[in-house]
Amino acid sequence: VSWYLKNKRTHPDFDKIPGPRPIPVLGNAHQLSPDAKKFYSQLLEYSREWAKVGIFRIWLGNKQIVAVYRAEYIEPLLNSSKHMDKADEYRFLHPWLGTGLLTSTGNKWRIRRKLLTPTFHFKILHDFIGVFNDQADVMVKKLQKVADKGPFNVFPYITLCALDIICETAMGRHVNAQGNSDSDYVQAINKITVHILLRMRRPWYWPDFLFYLLGPGREHDRCLKTLHSFTSKVIMERSEAFRQSRSQQTTIEDIMKGRGDDETVYLEKGKRLAFLDMLLCASAEGHHLSFEDIREEVDTFMFEGHDTTAAAITFCTHLIGDHPHVQDKLHEEMDQIFGDSDRPANMKDLKEMKYLECTVKEALRLFPSVPFFGRSITEDVKLGDQYTLKKDTTAVIVPVALHLDERYFPDPYKFDPDRFLPENANRHPYSYIPFSAGPRNCIGQRFALMEEKVMLSSMLRKFDIISTQRREDLSPIGELILRPQFGVDVKLKSRK
Numbered sequence: 001v002s003w004y005l006k007n008k009r010t011h012p013d014f015d016k017i018p019g020p021r022p023i024p025v026l027g028n029a030h031q032l033s034p035d036a037k038k039f040y041s042q043l044l045e046y047s048r049e050w051a052k053v054g055i056f057r058i059w060l061g062n063k064q065i066v067a068v069y070r071a072e073y074i075e076p077l078l079n080s081s082k083h084m085d086k087a088d089e090y091r092f093l094h095p096w097l098g099t100g101l102l103t104s105t106g107n108k109w110r111i112r113r114k115l116l117t118p119t120f121h122f123k124i125l126h127d128f129i130g131v132f133n134d135q136a137d138v139m140v141k142k143l144q145k146v147a148d149k150g151p152f153n154v155f156p157y158i159t160l161c162a163l164d165i166i167c168e169t170a171m172g173r174h175v176n177a178q179g180n181s182d183s184d185y186v187q188a189i190n191k192i193t194v195h196i197l198l199r200m201r202r203p204w205y206w207p208d209f210l211f212y213l214l215g216p217g218r219e220h221d222r223c224l225k226t227l228h229s230f231t232s233k234v235i236m237e238r239s240e241a242f243r244q245s246r247s248q249q250t251t252i253e254d255i256m257k258g259r260g261d262d263e264t265v266y267l268e269k270g271k272r273l274a275f276l277d278m279l280l281c282a283s284a285e286g287h288h289l290s291f292e293d294i295r296e297e298v299d300t301f302m303f304e305g306h307d308t309t310a311a312a313i314t315f316c317t318h319l320i321g322d323h324p325h326v327q328d329k330l331h332e333e334m335d336q337i338f339g340d341s342d343r344p345a346n347m348k349d350l351k352e353m354k355y356l357e358c359t360v361k362e363a364l365r366l367f368p369s370v371p372f373f374g375r376s377i378t379e380d381v382k383l384g385d386q387y388t389l390k391k392d393t394t395a396v397i398v399p400v401a402l403h404l405d406e407r408y409f410p411d412p413y414k415f416d417p418d419r420f421l422p423e424n425a426n427r428h429p430y431s432y433i434p435f436s437a438g439p440r441n442c443i444g445q446r447f448a449l450m451e452e453k454v455m456l457s458s459m460l461r462k463f464d465i466i467s468t469q470r471r472e473d474l475s476p477i478g479e480l481i482l483r484p485q486f487g488v489d490v491k492l493k494s495r496k
């Protein structure tokens, strides 16, 4: 009784927010499905039910959770330097990612963000276009083997290519996932994500002992060991080489100096630059990054930097294959830029892929790779005139629902890349946020857009894409990342 009285839900401000009817003690916990797909459908159903207000609340026991998907309410949450702490659920990522950029809070996050921002400078990103092209080329060669035949699932092809890209750009290590998808590292990275997501959804796996006793705790730890020993080995080798080489004197500024637009730059002869090199430079410059600090950032890039882009490219491929008039325009754009040439894309080409950029953005509107993300509210905040969120509320920002607001996207389910033409793109700055927004937005968004353009343009130059599923049949599941549950089936026809 004393527990109940202590935890009784007595928050009139919170109860002003509409939401499903709670019951004593459990709140709404009993109504939420532990199954990922069902849970995601519920989230979408609730957001449709309260679409006019753009906000709803849920009680999980005595925990207050509010889903927000109205631009005007999201702005004060994301635009502020106050509510930057991640929601509690991110703790399940800690064993793998430690408290790297994605999961850290407070001062640690501020220092790291400042330190890592230059590593995503466009001059550094130039260096990665070579990696994007090489790996996209491997993917296209593999796709040529299944082209001009029946439908197949394109998701694994894209995912392995994105994995090869992030391994090479983050760690400078060629893992050849596209050639060897059975490697321990590739398997571990795929499995651990599944275990983490399962744990997030199932409250009975939250205590460690139950996760190990009843859940996949041991398997999770085996994956962790594989992943950490791989990254540790790469970091050790790379830092040893870094120490011995002349580039010991190199600073991040030195690396950025003198980069031409179309140059692929190597830190040393024959060795491409990787994010890891930047971290080693920063460490050598006296930023006190320990071995573990470096590892958690590399692991964070590995996690954030490949599933997100793979899902985005896969959904975009489906949408292109399902809208022949869009595809015709894209083919025209590719032909204008490349003619008959087989040359790899350079930075100038990417800038000219204007319609492809609109297409990628529109696909991210309908299928944002991060469909929702959580923040812990650190002090009371007013949302418009009507609602106040109290300190310690968990706010879940829901781009996948926000992006369907008819005030900003009329006929919101229609796939229409023209919405992102410069003349049509004048809307509320928080109405479209696939990469989040404000100070804690995605640090990798330029990298992601470049990668998407290189991979999609490589496909479009060689193939006609024909989608053999309807959008309703794609079964997207929104866990940490929105992905097609059973993949995405397409047919490819070689272009003459």
Ligand code: HEM
Binding pocket: 086, 101, 102, 103, 113, 300, 301, 304, 305, 306, 308, 309, 312, 368, 369, 370, 373, 374, 433, 434, 435, 436, 439, 440, 441, 442, 443, 444, 445, 447, 448
């Ligand atoms: C289409 C691709 C991508 C999408 C849609 C995306 C989306 C997002 C979103 C919504 C967040 C905020 C998450 C939160 O607040 O919990 C985020 C954060 C982040 N993303 Fe991305 N991302 C993508 C690709 C990438 C890539 C390629 C990288 C790295 C190479 C990356 C690295 C990060 C990092 C490190 C953070 C944490 C930033 C911070 O808290 O300061 N992302 N991303």
